[in-house]
Amino acid sequence: MESTSTPRISSPLVDSYVGQNVMVIGKVQQLRGDTAVIEAEGQITANLNRDAHLVNGNAAQIIGKVLPDLSIKVLSSLDLGNGVDFKVAQAVVDATHQYRDLFVFDAAKGGMMG
Amino acid sequence: MGDSYGGGYSRTSYNAGGGDDAGGFVYGGSQNGSQSGAGKGYGDATLRPVTIKQLIDAEQAYPDAPFRVDGLEITEVTFVGMVRAISPQTTNVTFRIDDGTGVIEVKQWLDADKQDDENSPKNACALDSYVRVWGRVKSFNNKRHVGSHYIKPVTDYNEVQYHLLEATFCHLFFTKGAQGGAAAAANGGAGNDSMFVDGGHGAGGGDVPMSDGLRMVSAKARQVHAWLVNAEGGNEGLHANIIATAMGISVGEVLKCGEELTSAGVTYTTVDDETFAILDY
Numbered sequence: 001m002e003s004t005s006t007p008r009i010s011s012p013l014v015d016s017y018v019g020q021n022v023m024v025i026g027k028v029q030q031l032r033g034d035t036a037v038i039e040a041e042g043q044i045t046a047n048l049n050r051d052a053h054l055v056n057g058n059a060a061q062i063i064g065k066v067l068p069d070l071s072i073k074v075l076s077s078l079d080l081g082n083g084v085d086f087k088v089a090q091a092v093v094d095a096t097h098q099y100r101d102l103f104v105f106d107a108a109k110g111g112m113m114g
Numbered sequence: 115m116g117d118s119y120g121g122g123y124s125r126t127s128y129n130a131g132g133g134d135d136a137g138g139f140v141y142g143g144s145q146n147g148s149q150s151g152a153g154k155g156y157g158d159a160t161l162r163p164v165t166i167k168q169l170i171d172a173e174q175a176y177p178d179a180p181f182r183v184d185g186l187e188i189t190e191v192t193f194v195g196m197v198r199a200i201s202p203q204t205t206n207v208t209f210r211i212d213d214g215t216g217v218i219e220v221k222q223w224l225d226a227d228k229q230d231d232e233n234s235p236k237n238a239c240a241l242d243s244y245v246r247v248w249g250r251v252k253s254f255n256n257k258r259h260v261g262s263h264y265i266k267p268v269t270d271y272n273e274v275q276y277h278l279l280e281a282t283f284c285h286l287f288f289t290k291g292a293q294g295g296a297a298a299a300a301n302g303g304a305g306n307d308s309m310f311v312d313g314g315h316g317a318g319g320g321d322v323p324m325s326d327g328l329r330m331v332s333a334k335a336r337q338v339h340a341w342l343v344n345a346e347g348g349n350e351g352l353h354a355n356i357i358a359t360a361m362g363i364s365v366g367e368v369l370k371c372g373e374e375l376t377s378a379g380v381t382y383t384t385v386d387d388e389t390f391a392i393l394d395y
Contacts, residue, residue, distance in 0.1 A: 002217040003170055023214045025275075059271070063214075076242065080271045088275040095282045102165050102285055103215045103278075 003105045006063050008089075008096045011042025017066045024072065025061050025080070025089040028054050038062065041090060045071040052077040059084035161190040161248070163281045167215035169193070169251055170258065181251045184288045191260070192248045194268060194277040197239050209239065209265070211247060213278075219259040220247050244268035246277070291333035331378050335371035337361070339380060342392050351384040351391025 006023045014022075026040030036046045036054055046062050052074060054060045059080035064072040096103040164183060169191065172181040180187040195213035202208075209220045239245050249262030268274060328336055341361055345352055354372060358365040372390045375381040381390045 003167075005167065005216060006212075006214045008214055061271075078242065084271050085275070088272055088279070092275045092278045095279060099282055099285065101171075102168055102282060105167060105170075105216060 005103065005105045007104045008093050010040040010090060010093045011044050013093070013097070014044060014066055014070050014072075018068055018070070019066065021063065021065050021075070022072070023061065023063045025059065025084065025086075025092075027086065028056055028058055028060050031056050036060075036062075040086075041093075046077075047071055047073050048077060049074055053079055055079050058082050059086070159189040161192060162188055163277055163284055164188070164191045164193050165215040165278065165281050166193055166195060166211065166213045166218045168281070168285070169218055169260070170216045172251060172258075174253070178253070184285055186288055188251065190248060190250055192246060192277075193281070194244060194246045194274050196244055197241055200239065200241060208259075209245075211245070211260075213274075219257075220249065220262050220265070221259055222262045222265055239265055239267060244271070244274055246273065291331060291336060328378065328380055331374050331380075332371070334363075334367065335374040335378075338368060338371040339375050339392070342381065342390060347391050349384070349391060351382075351389045354388040354390070357390070 004021075006021045007017070009017055009022045009024060010026070024038055024040050024044055024046075026038040026044065028036055029039045029043065030037040031054060034048045034050075034052075036048055036052075038044045038046055038060060046064065047067075048054070054077055059082065061078040061080055062072060062074045063076045064074040067073055100106075162183070168183050169181075172183050172188065174181055180189075182188065193211070193213060195211035197209055198212045198217065199210040200207060206221045206223045209222070210217055211220050244267070246266050246268055247260060247262050248264045249260040252259055252261045328339060331339070338357060338361065341357065342352065345357075345360070354365050354368040357372075358368045361368070369388060372381060372383070372388075375390070376383060380393055382393050383389060384391050
């Protein structure tokens with residue numbers, strides 16, 4: 001049992017999560033070496049780790065830490081195929097932030113962030 | 115324990131395997147015992163979609179008391195998360211499940227009769243894949259885990275999102291009342307407690323457009339509001355007694371709902387404090 005969360009966010013929210021672990025669900029737009037560009041209400045640059053198996057054009061879930069330059073250092077990534085409804089994904093992001101109590105342990109309480 | 119239960123089959127089969135659940139004998143005695151007896155009956159069991167954070171935040175009134183989410187006792191819960199670790203034990207398989215809101219341990223008890231089955235939990239769940247879990251929250255040595263009967267791999271990622279939205283919906287339902295609960299008024303007063311089935315899904319059929327004020331009031335207040343809209347009380351409004359008689363609920367309840375609706379700005383009191391009329395915009 002751990003009181004740590006990786007809040008689901010999209011591009012407009014990245015700058016409020018610098019230094020924290022987050023989850024992004026989006027469409028892979030570009031794959032160049034170990035960098036990927038993920039589209040989630042805007043573009044997010046992701047620095048992939050070795051065992052990432054993302055596919056261009058497919059949906060992906062990445063979990064990682066937001067760096068000061070607003071890119072994400074990926075800790076875990078998952079290829080989600082092409083059947084993901086991004087509108088629903090965005091609805092979850094909205095719900096996460098509107099009803100934070102259900103989704104996010106804040107760093108002050110959880111103490112495991114950063 | 116095998117022959118002593120009275121109706122709670124799903125718990126009993128779990129208890130028989132689990133052994134750590136002292137509550138198993140609640141069903142002890144005869145068939146009648148389970149109806150008149152102490153403890154929560156089978157009929158009170160719920161299956162609630164939750165986030166893992168809600169489980170970690172769930173409160174207990176005293177040690178061993180039932181867990182509460184949003185002030186309501188939970189029995190069975192279901193959630194969707196990623197498998198972060200699998201550790202097979204002699205009597206169970208322990209998973210660490212992470213849904214992005216928190217991490218919790220899930221123990222699935224092994225059925226000695228069904229060893230190496232294709233459906234055995236170890237085979238069903240791969241590391242870092244999404245699964246849906248059904249189970250109950252347990253507390254053991256002050257550590258919370260979920261005792262699960264059933265874990266199923268998630269094949270469509272949209273189920274993950276769907277689940278989180280459903281959990282949010284249930285939270286809002288229990289804390290703020292049914293969505294556009296107007297249609298539920300048609301059920302009359304008696305069935306108020308079963309609003310989820312009657313009102314939640316039928317809400318689309320409500321003929322009263324939901325105003326912003328109504329979003330914040332209780333389900334029952336919405337029923338009163340819906341009744342008032344259709345009652346044509348005019349500018350004078352209708353007295354709480356009339357509403358109570360027509361809806362089959364107590365005057366006290368009507369007054370409480372009326373107050374709630376008035377403070378939400380959707381009704382107002384007219385000739386006296388107990389007469390309510392719809393505030394039309």
